[in-house]
Amino acid sequence: MPIAPHPPETWIRPTAAGLYCEPGDFYIDPQQPVSRAVITHAHGDHARAGNAQVLATPETLAIMQTRYGGDAGGSLQPLGYGERLRVGGTEIRLAPAGHILGSAQIVLDFHGVRVVVSGDYKRRADPTCTPFEPVCADLFVTEATFGLPVFHHPPAAAEIDKLLHSLRLFPDRCHLVGVYALGKCQRVLALLRQAGYDEPIYLHGALLALTRLYEAFGIALGAVLPASGVTRDSLKGRIVLAPPSAFAEPCSRRLPDPVVAQASGWMRIRQRAKASGVELPLVISDHADWDELNMTLDEVAAGEVWVTHGREEALVYYANKRGYRARALTLIGFEEEE
Amino acid sequence: MNRFAALLEALLLTPSRTGKLRLMGEYFATEPDPDRGWALAALTGELSFAEAKPNQVRALAAARVDPELLGWSYDFVGDLAETVSLIWPVAPLTASGASPPVPGLAEIVGNLRRAGRAEVAPLLAPWLDALDPTGRWALIKLVTGSLRIGVSARLAKTALAEWSGVAVDRIEEVWHGLEPPYQRLFDWLEGRRPPPEIGDLPTFSPLMLAQPLEDDDLARLDPVDYLAEWKWDGIRVQLVARAGNKRLYSRSGDDIGAAFPEILAAMPDEVTLDGELLVIRNGEVASFNDLQQRLNRKVPSEKMLRDYPAAIRLYDILRAAGEDLRPLPFAERRRRLEAWHDASGPHAVLDLSPLIPFSTWDELRALRDRARDHGIEGLMLKRADAPYLAGRPKGPWFKWKRGALTIDTVLMYAQRGHGKRSSFYSDFTFGAWDGDALVPVGKAYSGYTDEELRRLDRWVRNNTVRRYGPVREVAPGIVLEIAFDSVHRSTRHRSGVAMRFPRIHRIRWDKPCREADTLEALERLLN
Structure with missing residues (x-):
């Protein structure tokens, strides 16, 4: 892989509040109130109340308003699947994650380098939401809720x-x-x-x-x-x-x-x-199982993988063994509920 | 194998006793021989494969799956059978495109029983390939010999009884004369053949049990009709020796002889005896805790045998020299017991539980209240003219426990119960004061009415200060008066003491919790 002029770790990083994109000056799924938040989906551990500006799919915003009322955010900006938006130096697009209604992967492009933050996702058909769309990425930030080979979800x-x-x-x-x-x-x-x-x-x-x-x-x-x-x-x-x-x-x-x-x-x-x-x-899950996590890496990840919440160590180990540059991001605040 | 696996899984997940009985009954009714017999052997703990070890299963899995991933998975799941059954990779189809054939239970058992140590793994691998995750889980549980599905041997036999309409005690009587897969038993239960002959086998005779003596019972009973003995704080056992075969059975009919070799060695032949298993040092009965040390060991070490010498205090004789004595009146059996004991002695580990002379109930009550010795739980009253009857007939035998000890404690933690009580906080941990701090001293699950339980449950929900999964810690605020039979030193409890049979005696809604008892007060009751 050619060395990118702006490798991802120079402009996106984990912080105490959550994953922070510097050129866009926003946090993805922040755990404490921030000025600008981009939300993958409306589960309570990803979508917290009280941010000043919130960007998410219209469905996610509607769910947040149902749950939090006036506390859902100072200003709410909808962005439909596939629409593009420039924020600072980055371009944001939301791609379906197949997890729940309105759930999205955050696709970030900055000077020709692409980062995709999966949020929670699944690969199985679900009549209540748009299916996961694989988007190739220089850096794929993946969840690992069911990141152990004991997890094979039956149909x-x-x-x-x-x-x-x-x-x-x-x-x-x-x-x-x-x-x-x-x-x-x-x-x-x-x-x-x-x-x-x-x-x-x-x-x-x-x-x-x-x-x-x-x-x-x-x-x-x-x-x-x-x-x-x-x-x-x-x-x-x-x-x-x-x-x-x-x-x-x-x-x-x-x-x-x-x-x-x-x-x-x-x-x-x-x-x-x-x-x-x-x-x-x-056994009905809204997350990818072990095989699906690994299959998804093969479909979308060009080389670098960050693993966020769940059983990071096994997925990181196995991804490295299979030739990815993988590491665990310790982001606090995410729960195991599903 | 799939039906057996489905049964095990359903038994694990079904909390109620009646639900478990129905599941087993349906299985016995519909599963053909010999599979249902092997299943019965597994459920009653009669099936073991000496050459199959958990390590072999682990090694098989490590050969198929990345060992690092296996390790993380095992850490997370916490159970070998569960981990391996879930992580085992899906098998490739056979050359003809079919899945590998699923083995039957009888095939699995037969092959494993014949297998030497080195043959176990090559047998297991193709079976694991052919089975689904539930089947693999059941297979691993079966070969490693610990089902842990909340079914005792007694419950499995009760299921047989309920399904067949034959009394469970009749099944117990012949049980130890039978061998898996129990064709002879099923033939009898389904009416195709007469009951099995016991012959010279040292089988278990179902026990006669006592009713608790209620307050108003004594007024209706005549002291002349009854004989009294101490009620010993050990475990009830039955000694059986026939044609040189000797067995020591627990009250549920489990053979516990291997744990007490000194008893078996000292047992004379051709007799069936009823008595209390105790640890006795220099003629003194030791605490139940000491007996517990022996009960926890499958095979005792030399040191255990020396430090915790077991003995049996006899109180009945059911059979001697080929004669069934159970129809005789108790007074006559007692004479036979004494005569047998004299004639067959001297005895190192068998002594007689003495009869207690008395003429009025008040006299006996005074004796009972004074008895604070180790090893005495109270009194037994036995009608002199009563034959030995299996089960718990009302009237011939009473247990008259000595008055319970009580202590005022403070409720500290509550946990949700199971089954019907699963939405109630019904299991209570209580503590005593040690200076300004509360130290947990015990746990109680009973002794309250439904109304009191609802009130306690509400109080717990409204006074929770912390949660640990299903457990809630509550602010000190309720005094529970706990009744218990005795208290002993314990290294396993933080407080250093453990109670026997604690139950809630009264809920002292009125009492300020600062006025509850101290740990020191509880320690003064140690005996």
Whole structure:
């Protein structure tokens, strides 16, 4: 590879607040309020409240407004997928990351050198968001949430079949499925509809607003009803989606003999499922698995790879072994929720 | 193998006892022989492959996967079977384009039983290739011999009983005369053949158990009808010797003889005895903690045998010289026991639990309240005319535990329970004052009503100061009066003491937590 006149490490670097692009004078997914923020996607650990100026996809901005209201940012600037914008000396483009609605990779060009920051991403089809677009990069900054070779996500449709099978097996029990409120909830709804399940699905209150927002963006999710205020008996044989934290809430006691399920990539590990009291683990992830992380490097990375949050050490080791110049970036603040 | 693997996984993830019983019952009903028999052997812990070691599995994986990546994965997952089952690379298709054939459980067991040390790995590799991740996980659990899925041998036998309609004690009686894959057992349970003959095998006889004595029971009982013994704080065992074969069984019918070679060596032949396993030094019963040292070892060292000498205090005889004594009244069995003990002695490790003479309940109550010795938990009352009946019949035997000790403690941590209680903070760690600091002294899971549990749960949620995963630390604010049977020194607990059977006696909503007891007060109760 020719030596670039402006190698990436001279103009983009990790700081305490987050990844900082100097010629553009902005932070990507800052962990503390800054004057200019570019946000990959609206999950709480990436999109914090209180930045002065925020640049993100229109969907991400809408979700941030739903969550944070007036605190979403001083000024909000939408940038659709594929549109280009000059900020200082850099050109910014947002490319779909396939993680959740509105999720984007940040593509930065500076004097002929390209840096792509993946944010969180996945490579599987998802009816609720635009698929990942591979963009070749001199430096690819990748996540590594599932960066160990024990993580092979099975096809999501087969996991949904497990849920539907259990529903037929226990027609008098309610199926309580733990889902992350943003993204996973709506994807599970869409997957159930794809599998032909057209009964109403009941949602914990914390999931309603974002689900309505997805629908407002034209994503059809079928009949969705609030789980509160419904009689115990009417939830027999029904699917109730709730954030995993709600399992511990008093309201879960009202459900008729629930089968406790959870939709997450972590469910691959049985003892982890067991330890969280999950009877029916559904391995449905919005992140790339081990093979997909490595395949993506092969598709987009020209030489240099920075690995951010997750199990960095294994992916860094393996990427180096396969000829990349890889290193771990220790960025604080990112969570393991999914 | 796939059905067995699915069963193991479902058993692991199903928290409720009834759910586990139903899963096993369905499996026994639908899985053909001999696979279901091998599965039963695995579930009851009767299956082991001496030549298969966890290291062989690890080495196989390291040959297929980058060892660095294997190491990081194992660190993260924390369980060898789980790690290897997930990391094992997908096998190439065979020449004809088909997946490799999935092995059956009987095929796996048969081959492994015949295999020498060097043959284990070459057998395992193609099986791991052919199985899916759940199948690989189950295979590794099976060969390395620790299922850890929350199923005891007793629960597996209970599932057999519920499925077949044959009482579990009938199954226990013949169990030790049977061999995997248990064709003879299934033939009987499905009505194709009569019950198996026990013959000369040293099989386990299900135990007769006592009811707890309730406050108002004594008023209805006549002291003349009962004999009294001390209730010893050891573990209940059954000694069986037949035709030179000797066994020491725990109360659940597990053979624990290997851990107590001195007992087996000293046991006379042709007898079945019921008694309490204890550590006895110079005639003095040692604490339950000392016995625990022996129970934790599969095979004791010379030093263990010397420092923790085991003995059995006998209280019943079920069979002698080929005669079943269980139909005889207890008073007659007691005479037979004494006669047998005299005739077969002298005995180094077998002594008799004495009968306690008394004429009124008050006299007995006074004896019980004074008894603070090591090793005495209370009294046993046994009807003189009662035969030996398996199970827990109401009336013939009572256990009358001595009054519990109590101490006022402060609630420190709460953890969510399991199953029905999974949305409640129901497991409580409590502490005693050591100066200005609270030191955790124990954990209790019981002793509250549903209403009290709801109130405690609410209080915990509103007074959490820190969270550690499923555990919440709470601000000192609630005094729990804890009842317990005894307290012992312990090097495994930060406080240096450990309680036996702690349970919540009362919740002292009224009491300021500064007025709870001190660690020193608890130490004064050490015996």
